[in-house]
Amino acid sequence: MSSQAPEVLISEVGPRDGLQSVKATMPTTDKLRWIDALYASGIREIEVASFVPARLLPQMADAADVVRHALTLPGLTVMALVPNLRGAEAALAAGVHKLTLPVSASEAHSLANVRKTRQEMVEELARIVRLRDERAPGVKIEAGISTAFGCTLQGAVAEDDVVWLAAAVIEAGADESGLSDTTGMANPAQVRRLFHRVRAEIGERTGAAHMHNTRGLGLANCLAAYDVGVRTFDSSLGGLGGCPYAPGASGNVVTEDLVFMFEAMGIRTGIDLNRLLAARGPLQAGLPGEPLYGMTPEAGLPKGFVPAA
Amino acid sequence: MSSQAPEVLISEVGPRDGLQSVKATMPTTDKLRWIDALYASGIREIEVASFVPARLLPQMADAADVVRHALTLPGLTVMALVPNLRGAEAALAAGVHKLTLPVSASEAHSLANVRKTRQEMVEELARIVRLRDERAPGVKIEAGISTAFGCTLQGAVAEDDVVWLAAAVIEAGADESGLSDTTGMANPAQVRRLFHRVRAEIGERTGAAHMHNTRGLGLANCLAAYDVGVRTFDSSLGGLGGCPYAPGASGNVVTEDLVFMFEAMGIRTGIDLNRLLAARGPLQAGLPGEPLYGMTPEAGLPKGFVPAA
Numbered sequence: 001m002s003s004q005a006p007e008v009l010i011s012e013v014g015p016r017d018g019l020q021s022v023k024a025t026m027p028t029t030d031k032l033r034w035i036d037a038l039y040a041s042g043i044r045e046i047e048v049a050s051f052v053p054a055r056l057l058p059q060m061a062d063a064a065d066v067v068r069h070a071l072t073l074p075g076l077t078v079m080a081l082v083p084n085l086r087g088a089e090a091a092l093a094a095g096v097h098k099l100t101l102p103v104s105a106s107e108a109h110s111l112a113n114v115r116k117t118r119q120e121m122v123e124e125l126a127r128i129v130r131l132r133d134e135r136a137p138g139v140k141i142e143a144g145i146s147t148a149f150g151c152t153l154q155g156a157v158a159e160d161d162v163v164w165l166a167a168a169v170i171e172a173g174a175d176e177s178g179l180s181d182t183t184g185m186a187n188p189a190q191v192r193r194l195f196h197r198v199r200a201e202i203g204e205r206t207g208a209a210h211m212h213n214t215r216g217l218g219l220a221n222c223l224a225a226y227d228v229g230v231r232t233f234d235s236s237l238g239g240l241g242g243c244p245y246a247p248g249a250s251g252n253v254v255t256e257d258l259v260f261m262f263e264a265m266g267i268r269t270g271i272d273l274n275r276l277l278a279a280r281g282p283l284q285a286g287l288p289g290e291p292l293y294g295m296t297p298e299a300g301l302p303k304g305f306v307p308a309a
Numbered sequence: 310m311s312s313q314a315p316e317v318l319i320s321e322v323g324p325r326d327g328l329q330s331v332k333a334t335m336p337t338t339d340k341l342r343w344i345d346a347l348y349a350s351g352i353r354e355i356e357v358a359s360f361v362p363a364r365l366l367p368q369m370a371d372a373a374d375v376v377r378h379a380l381t382l383p384g385l386t387v388m389a390l391v392p393n394l395r396g397a398e399a400a401l402a403a404g405v406h407k408l409t410l411p412v413s414a415s416e417a418h419s420l421a422n423v424r425k426t427r428q429e430m431v432e433e434l435a436r437i438v439r440l441r442d443e444r445a446p447g448v449k450i451e452a453g454i455s456t457a458f459g460c461t462l463q464g465a466v467a468e469d470d471v472v473w474l475a476a477a478v479i480e481a482g483a484d485e486s487g488l489s490d491t492t493g494m495a496n497p498a499q500v501r502r503l504f505h506r507v508r509a510e511i512g513e514r515t516g517a518a519h520m521h522n523t524r525g526l527g528l529a530n531c532l533a534a535y536d537v538g539v540r541t542f543d544s545s546l547g548g549l550g551g552c553p554y555a556p557g558a559s560g561n562v563v564t565e566d567l568v569f570m571f572e573a574m575g576i577r578t579g580i581d582l583n584r585l586l587a588a589r590g591p592l593q594a595g596l597p598g599e600p601l602y603g604m605t606p607e608a609g610l611p612k613g614f615v616p617a618a
Contacts (some may be wrong), residue, residue, distance in 0.1 A: 150611055150612075150613075151612075152611070152612055153612075154612075155611075155612045155613030156613050183611070184608060184611075185611040187570060187573035187574045188532050188570070188574060189573075189574035189575060189576075190573075190574075213604060214604060214608045215566060215569055215604045215605045215608050215611075216528055216563060216566035216569075216570075216603070216604035216605060217528055217566070217569075217570050217573075219525055219526055219528065219529040220528040220529040220531075220532045220570060222529075223497050223529045223532060223533065224532065251604070254525060257524060257525035257526070260524055260525075260526075261496060261497070261524075261525075261526050261529060264496035264498075264499075264526075265496045265497060265498035265499070266498060267498075294525070295522060295523060295524045295525035295560070296524045296525060299493060299523045299524050302459055302461075302464075302492070302493075302494040302524075303459075303460075303461055303462075303463075303464045304459075304464030304465050
């Protein structure tokens with residue numbers, strides 16, 4: 001691992017996006033061990049939980065406990081997903097550093113996912129921003145534009161809608177706005193075009209590329225996003241997760257393969273690949289029998305591999 | 310499928326590279342059905358066989374019969390791999406349109422794969438060129454630089470060696486020279502750098518990018534090659550194949566995912582994706598129980614998908 005500053009930020013979403021997509025509930029102690037292993041590899045931003053009612057997502061019932069533990073890891077940005085104001089209250093009470101609120105560019109997906117229109121979600125975001133300003137002004141708020149590249153319910157999503165929504169969430173007070181390929185429909189040309197337009201609109205407030213590997217294009221899309229200036233990438237160890245409300249969608253980008261790609265390209269991630277591969281151990285231990293993905297873990301690092309210096 | 314000319318050439322290598330890497334031998338009639346299905350999807354270049362002694366690769370014992378059938382498909386470029394002059398004689402006698410000779414940039418891999426040094430392979434190529442000039446001057450000869458991005462035996466391969474070898478094979482009379490990531494060690498930065506250098510050296514004689522998905526970077530590497538002007542891509546239906554002499558190497562780029570990527574980007578391949586997916590049927594029928602790969606076949610085409618126009 002290089003002593004120099006990372007050039008890209010890998011934001012691990014497995015403990016939230018991954019765990020909420022599988023049927024089994026990982027015991028809290030296993031979650032903490034897994035998060036510790038991710039941290040030990042050099043990962044410095046983790047979406048550790050989702051603040052949603054436990055009756056909807058029992059996998060996330062221990063969100064506050066998980067956050068409490070994650071806050072003990074020095075230098076780690078502890079993120080949580082919140083679907084609404086109520087979730088934001090709980091997340092802020094738990095002490096997270098960063099909130100992420102999904103706002104869908106597809107009206108159909110927005111209604112199916114959170115039973116709100118896009119405009120209603122922007123208003124919800126504005127309420128969350130006010131709450132944050134009152135209670136925890138240091139906390140960052142990201143709005144992740146989901147279904148930004150297409151929707152399994154409505155099909156194509158107009159690029160103008162995505163650009164409008166990215167501007168609207170920043171206007172409403174979000175610190176950054178990323179784009180999510182919730183449904184695995186993105187292609188590299190579209191990724192370059194859309195991130196380019198969004199950056200022209202909101203500049204450095206452009207947040208993460210959250211790509212899926214549904215049709216095998218996950219890394220190509222991350223490369224495309226990198227090419228147009230994106231420097232934060234969401235991914236999930238073992239490719240765990242997807243979106244339970246977007247039928248047919250599956251497969252977050254695999255953190256191991258993503259980190260391998262950047263490190264092999266000479267782009268510093270701050271992550272030690274061998275330790276990252278070792279972090280699959282506690283994941284597997286906490287979710288016995290759950291299939292994990294990833295080509296680099298299967299093939300191993302190439303002979304004579306040299307990480308970014 | 311668009312009526313306009315394709316913008317990239319997808320060169321299907323499954324019937325050669327794929328079939329010679331699996332243990333089972335596909336019956337000839339099944340091979341022909343599979344090739345017909347590939348052709349029906351719009352594929353116009355297929356590496357249909359390898360001309361090697363049947364005792365070494367019994368899967369390829371019917372090479373001449375397969376070529377004979379493939380030659381009946383109008384507009385199809387019928388390619389065969391030959392490891393040496395003897396193979397070239399047989400391939401030319403069978404009537405192929407194009408020969409491909411693997412020439413390894415790694416001395417260690419060259420010795421292990423064909424028991425010749427790189428220089429000896431360049432000399433072998435020159436003999437094949439003379440034979441071609443005498444017997445079948447219309448036939449094209451490609452020299453595929455294998456282990457161009459790294460070698461499982463010797464580790465790193467000097468980029469200067471690759472550029473030198475690409476120039477040497479063109480000097481020896483090859484019509485084109487492509488670069489192969491035989492061992493799945495390439496990364497997009499390296500792909501851009503090396504193809505850029507090779508194009509600077511041999512210009513339009515630069516041939517195919519033959520990428521592997523060993524560490525999940527196959528499509529990202531194809532995108533990188535496209536970005537620097539490469540317009541021919543080798544891939545294998547169902548990701549069948551690899552290199553039996555490069556331990557740990559596996560996984561050709563999946564044709565279905567590659568075609569999906571380009572078509573989704575608006576880059577015409579000339580291939581109908583639904584028919585391409587249907588071509589997995591005869592492949593599976595001829596190789597029962599053999600695992601096939603591909604994310605697009607699993608996920609299906611996105612709702613409202615529009616191919617390149």
